[in-house]
Amino acid sequence: MSIHNTRLITYSPAYTIVPTYECFNRCTYCNFRTEPGKSPWMTLAAATSILQQLQSNNVCEILVLSGEVDPRSSRREDWFQRIYDLCALALTMGFLPHTNAGILSFAEMQKLKKVNVSMGLMLEQLTPALINTVHRHAPSKLPAVRLQQLEWAGELQIPFTTGLLLGIGETVDDCWETLTAISNIHQHYHHIQEVILQPHSPGNRGGVTPPLNDLPPFDPHQLPEVIAKAREILPPDITIQIPPNLVKDERWLLACIEAGARDLGGIGPKDEVNPDYPHLQEQALREILQPAGWELVPRLPVYPQFDDWLSGELKVGVKRWRNGEVNLVSDIWDVEVGDLNPAISN
Template sequence: MAFLDRTVTYSPAYTIVPTYECFNRCSYCNFRTDPGKSPWLSLVDAEIQLKALKPAGVIEVLVLSGEVHPQSPQRKIWFQRIYDLCELALSLGFLPHTNAGPLSQTEMAQLRTVNVSMGLMLEQVTPKLLQSVHRHAPSKLPELRLQQLIWAGELQIPFTTGMLLGIGETVAERQETLTAIARIHQRFGHIQEVILQPYSPGKHEVWASSPFKSEDLVDTITLARQVLPTDITLQVPPNLIRDDGYLIACLEAGVRDLGGIGPRDEVNPNYPHPIDSELAATLKAAGWDLIPRLPVYPQYDEWLPSHLQTAVEKFRKSFARMNGLVHPGKRFLLPADP
C-alpha cells in the first residue's frame, strides 16, 4: 500500500473529562460548568469507561478538562487527577493526549512522561477579543497561550494547536495568528498539526452568533497552507462541516487530517461525530482515502521517553504486520490491537 497524496487521516479516539468545571467563562462555550457544580471523574469510573473501549478499536484517549485556577487550592488535586488518568490509559493499552488549558512549565514536564502528545488551542492572538468573547476568560491571554507553545517546543512535546474561527477576528488577524504559530514551529519543529475550527453555535452558550461560513473556512485553509510550514498538518473537524461538498473542498485546499473521531464531541456536543466507515465511504466517492493514525506522528517518536516509545512501537509493529509494509516517516501507521 503506497502513500497517496489524496490521503486524509483521523485518530480513533475517546474523550475523558476529569471535570467540566472551569474558571473561564468564554461566551461561546458549550462545555463548561461553574466550579462546584459538577462531579469530577473518579479513577474507578474512568477505568470502567476505558475497559469498555478495547473492542472498539480506540487508540487515542483525549484527556480534555475544564480549567482550575492556578492559585486555587484544588489545582494540585486537579493536576494529579489528570496525571493519574493518563497513567491509567497507558496501563490499559491506550495512548494519551492531554488538552487541559494553560499549564506551568513544571506541569507540562510532568505530563510529558505520560502523554505521547499534548495540545492547546491558541484560538486568536488579537487582544481585542479580551473585550468581547474572552472578557471573562483570564487564561485566554494571547501571551499566556503563546508561552505554552514555546514551552512545549523547549520540552520537545509533540504538539497540536489551532484557531477558533469566527469569534470576532478579521482576516488579517487570522494571518497574524498563523504567522505566530509558524514562527514558533520554525524555532522548535514540534507542532504536528493546526486545527482550523469554525465557530458553530450550541445550545448552552450565551453568545449565539452566526456560524462561520464554509466558504470562509476554505479561504482560511488556503491562507494557512501559504503561511504555515509544509510539515505542519492542517486539520478540520468534519462534524462542524455540514455539507460534504465543502468537506471535499477543504481537502482540496490543503487539509490532510480530520482529528479525533469518537462517540461524542465534548466541545461541540450539538454536533455528533460522523461514523468513520460512513465518512470513509463519502471521501472514497470523491477520490480520497481515509486512514487512521496514532496521536503522535512517527517523526516525533524519538522525542518520547523510552517507555512511551515502547508503547508506540507496539502499535506501529502491529500495523506493519497487518499490512505487510512499513511506511517510514508517514503519519498513518496504526494497528487495530497491540
C-alpha cells in the same frame, strides 16, 4: 512521501475522557463548561470501567480534555494529579494519551510529558481585542499566556497540536497573524504536528451552561479559502486538521480537503466541545471521501517524526501500535499513578 502529496486523509480512532467540565474561564461562546464546584470530577474507578469497554473497540487515542481550575485555587494540585493519573491509567491499559487541559505551568507540562505521547492547546485567536469581548471573563485566554505554552512545549520537546477558532470576532488579518505566530514558533522548535481550523458553531450543552451571547456560526463555505491561505503560511511539515462534524455539507468538506486539509482529528462517539454536532463516523466519512479519490487512514496521536522524543515507556507503546502488536497489558509501564491502584481494585 509527504502526506501533503498523497490522496490520504488521516484521523485518530479516539475516545474523550473529561476529568471535569468546570472551568474558571467564562468564554461567551463555550458549549463545554460548567461553574466551578458543579461538575463532579471523573473518578479513576469510573475511567477504568470506560477504558475496559474500549479495549476491544480499536480505540488508540485517549483524549484527556478538561476544563481549567484556577491556578490560584487550593484545588489546583488535586485537579492536576487527577489528570496525570487518568493519563497514567490509560497507558497501563494500552492506550496512547493526548492531553488538552488549558493553561499549564512549565512544571505541569514537564510532568505530563511522562504520560502523554502528545499534548495540545488551541491559540484560538491572538487579537487583543477579544479580551474586551468574548474573552473578557477568561483569564487564561490572554494571547501572551497561550503563546508561552507553545514555546514551553517546544522547549520540552512535546509533540503539540494547536489551532484557531474561527468566527469569534476576529478579522481576516487576525487569522493570518495567529497562523504566522504558530509558524514562527514551529520554525524554532519544530514540534507542532497539527493546526486545527475550527469554525465556531453555536450550541447549547443540554441546558447546563448556555453560551452567554449569540455569536453567529462561522460560515463553513469560507473555510476552503482560510485553509488555502493557512497552507501558504504554515510550514509543510505541519498538517492542517478540520473537524468534519462542523462542515456538514459534503461538497464543502471535500473542498476543504482539496484546499489543503489532510486530517480529520479524533473520531469518537461524541464531540465534547461541540456536543450538538455528532461526529461523522469512519464509514460515513469513507463514503464521502472514496468517490472523490481520497483514502481515509487511521493514525496515532503522535506523528512518526516525533517518536524519538518520547521516553522509553511511551516509545515502547507507540512502537507496538505502529507494528500492530498491541497487547492490552499493564506490565510494561513504569509511571507514578497516585492513588490509582485502589481505584482499579474497586
